[in-house]
């Protein structure tokens with residue numbers, strides 16, 4: 001502190017005033033830190049060690065191998081001339097010489113922090129952080145990022161969050177040109193849309209919103225995992241129609257390429273148009289293969305309200321994470337949160353209740369191409385140029401998907417079952433009077449889920465029916481259905497026995513395979529994007545065979561889940577997260 005006082009003597013009045021203030025603040029901090037014992041201890045003739053920003057010290061202590069982005073300031077203009085040499089001497093590099101503050105901006109090895117602090121002429125070392133003080137401050141009035149606590153997992157420049165794995169978005173594409181939202185984090189785009197195989201980007205606008213909520217990084221509308229890499233797998237055409245085979249092919253693509261791109265989370269904000277048991281549904285089966293191979297699959301519950309029969313893939317699948325939509329009512333407390341009227345819930349034929357949990361999904365603001373069909377459809381919902389405000393379980397699912405990536409960043413060895421368990425056991429209470437099952441286990445609490453040490457396994461009961469077959473893990477559907485028939489009460493599912501027996505046949509007949517789809521599946525709500533359906537009709541039969549056969553079997557043997565993962569994890573992320 002004494003050295004600082006000497007420095008002040010060489011300054012002009014106005015600058016001195018600011019510096020005195022700064023010194024006073026530092027002194028105050030120091031007083032708290034050392035009990036006020038330090039002020040007069042050092043002899044005047046001995047230079048005091050530099051004052052190091054505690055955030056920088058903490059970052060260096062947490063990981064001595066990392067590089068620190070710092071601002072180094074000198075005791076006086078003459079000393080400033082020696083800063084470059086001091087930085088270089090400890091193995092750092094200077095990015096800017098900043099004479100206006102008698103300093104330099106530098107990248108230094110964390111392990112060299114104290115050496116630099118003791119170097120001749122160095123007075124302060126502070127964090128070279130972002131100028132937007134609180135990081136990704138949500139401007140969204142519904143505060144969803146804070147309601148679910150995911151903003152507490154974003155880290156800061158001094159203590160950055162651990163790198164998140166890649167999130168695959170199976171949707172209508174992602175507009176990767178939006179630098180503020182995605183930077184360079186859309187690491188690849190794949191078009192598997194049979195209906196529009198030559199399309200690029202996202203001319204509909206739905207997938208970009210989903211990606212933005214999962215992993216957007218704009219200061220105004222950040223997503224749940226704003227540093228995650230994104231893989232966009234397009235299955236929808238410009239009218240948001242996908243074939244189920246395209247979606248199955250997308251799951252296949254993820255399975256084949258998960259190591260190369262570090263994918264550990266998949267989001268599907270779409271819903272099948274045909275009811276089926278999860279045992280027989282190809283999309284459910286494909287997604288289960290992702291799940292059994294270590295990939296967390298998150299799907300929207302659908303926008304058909306409830307209670308309904310949850311017989312539509314992927315929301316019908318009991319293994320994966322199915323997400324309904326909550327409304328926050330613009331308060332941080334979740335005990336006034338309701339389940340949106342459109343948010344689907346109920347039991348499927350197989351007796352399982354869906355969804356697993358809810359996340360904010362009402363009035364969600366997210367990036368969407370201004371020229372997209374969705375913006376044209378909802379012009380009054382443009383919240384800002386290039387951003388739409390819409391509601392739907394489509395927009396709740398990616399909040400959970402991004403959170404799943406955050407959990408895996410902190411618990412990279414967790415299985416999908418464990419991620420699901422942590423999310424469910426920490427879910428927050430919603431408003432009293434919420435219909436039973438509508439919110440599943442409750443509303444997402446991302447920070448609490450990340451803090452879980454040993455998650456429950458919500459899939460333990462059905463995992464008992466998993467078997468190995470031809471080198472892969474599959475559900476023994478026959479054994480499972482037999483068990484359900486023998487003791488339906490085991491599943492807490494009165495619907496199970498009924499579903500599996502008599503209702504099965506008639507239900508098939510009562511659903512039109514395509515004709516009733518639009519009116520049956522989506523509420524006519526101006527705030528609900530009628531966007532998430534995989535609509536199919538005529539192409540269904542042919543798609544079934546082609547997607548399900550060919551490359552499926554050969555792919556299984558080649559995965560090295562485990563051995564290859566570690567290296568891919570590092571290499572695939574390092575280049576895109578900036579370390």
Ligand SMILES: [Ca+2]
Nearest residue numbers: 328331333334
């Ligand atoms: Ca609330």
